Amino acid sequence: MSADLEPVVREQQIPPVITIDGPSGSGKGTIAHRLALKLGFHVLDSGALYRLLALAAQQHGVQTDNEKGLEVLAAYLDVQFEDNNGEAMLILEGEDVTQTIRTEEVGAAASRIAALPGVRAALLQRQHAFRELPGLVADGRDMGTVVFPDACLKIFLTASAEARAERRYKQLLQKGFDANLAAILEDIRARDLRDTQRAVAPMKPAADAIVLDSTALGIEAVLQAVIASACKTPSLRAFWDHLGS
Numbered sequence: 001m002s003a004d005l006e007p008v009v010r011e012q013q014i015p016p017v018i019t020i021d022g023p024s025g026s027g028k029g030t031i032a033h034r035l036a037l038k039l040g041f042h043v044l045d046s047g048a049l050y051r052l053l054a055l056a057a058q059q060h061g062v063q064t065d066n067e068k069g070l071e072v073l074a075a076y077l078d079v080q081f082e083d084n085n086g087e088a089m090l091i092l093e094g095e096d097v098t099q100t101i102r103t104e105e106v107g108a109a110a111s112r113i114a115a116l117p118g119v120r121a122a123l124l125q126r127q128h129a130f131r132e133l134p135g136l137v138a139d140g141r142d143m144g145t146v147v148f149p150d151a152c153l154k155i156f157l158t159a160s161a162e163a164r165a166e167r168r169y170k171q172l173l174q175k176g177f178d179a180n181l182a183a184i185l186e187d188i189r190a191r192d193l194r195d196t197q198r199a200v201a202p203m204k205p206a207a208d209a210i211v212l213d214s215t216a217l218g219i220e221a222v223l224q225a226v227i228a229s230a231c232k233t234p235s236l237r238a239f240w241d242h243l244g245s
């Protein structure tokens with residue numbers, strides 16, 4: 001943090017939170033990181049926590065419907081989020097699993113265990129712990145509705161399932177993986193359905209969220225739209241004034 005930003009940060013009693021919720025591939029993670037970098041805020045990728053728990057369950061032979069077993073695993077989950085030249089490095093029980101947790105298989109397992117109320121409750125405190133000065137940008141499905149209902153700015157980022165599948169397809173090809181667009185679209189639709197239809201903390205925009213459809217918008221245009229909303233948010237004003245000066 002630069003020395004001249006210190007008085008701005010000292011004025012904040014409770015660290016401000018910006019939430020970015022939305023379905024898989026809507027661009028939440030990309031926008032959350034870009035925005036956090038601009039503001040010098042921390043980042044919470046809450047989906048990564050569900051993915052880490054799903055992977056740990058797989059490694060320890062805990063079934064995705066074993067709620068009690070998953071709750072215990074969540075309570076003792078040994079994870080670290082480390083910074084690797086500006087990129088998050090995810091360590092599970094001492095092993096770098098940054099890439100391993102990004103497969104569609106782990107994503108689908110994460111979506112299944114995320115429907116269990118005990119699992120969500122067990123991960124709540126870990127998510128709250130990310131709220132530190134100078135502030136936090138949190139992305140997920142229920143950041144604005146359940147985890148940080150008092151967030152000063154709530155964005156719900158969406159896009160058509162087709163556009164999201166296309167983005168994921170390109171991302172996989174860029175990383176050198178084999179990919180099948182039709183299969184990705186099917187996975188995305190199945191995940192949307194599970195994430196929106198579950199009884200507890202379903203994915204939906206908070207009543208006070210700004211809904212942004214990025215189907216026809218590039219990353220830079222989405223970032224500018226979010227920044228425009230952030231500039232109008234009173235508790236973030238001092239940060240933007242500082243950045244502009």
Ligand SMILES: Nc1ncnc2c1ncn2[C@@H]1O[C@H](COP(=O)(O)OP(=O)(O)OP(=O)(O)O)[C@@H](O)[C@H]1O
Binds near residue numbers: 026167214218222
């Ligand atoms: N507006 C956009 N236009 C085109 N591509 C985009 C846009 N936003 C994000 N992308 C690309 O789409 C891919 C998925 O983005 P990202 O990982 O940020 O989505 P996400 O919502 O966080 O997904 P998940 O919930 O599955 O983690 C990335 O390759 C990213 O560069």
Ligand SMILES: Nc1ccn([C@H]2C[C@H](O)[C@@H](COP(=O)(O)O)O2)c(=O)n1
Binds near residue numbers: 107110115195
């Ligand atoms: N706040 C959150 C974040 C994630 N999940 C679940 C549902 C998702 O399908 C899965 C993986 O998330 P992703 O990494 O794709 O963002 O985890 C959730 O229920 N609540």
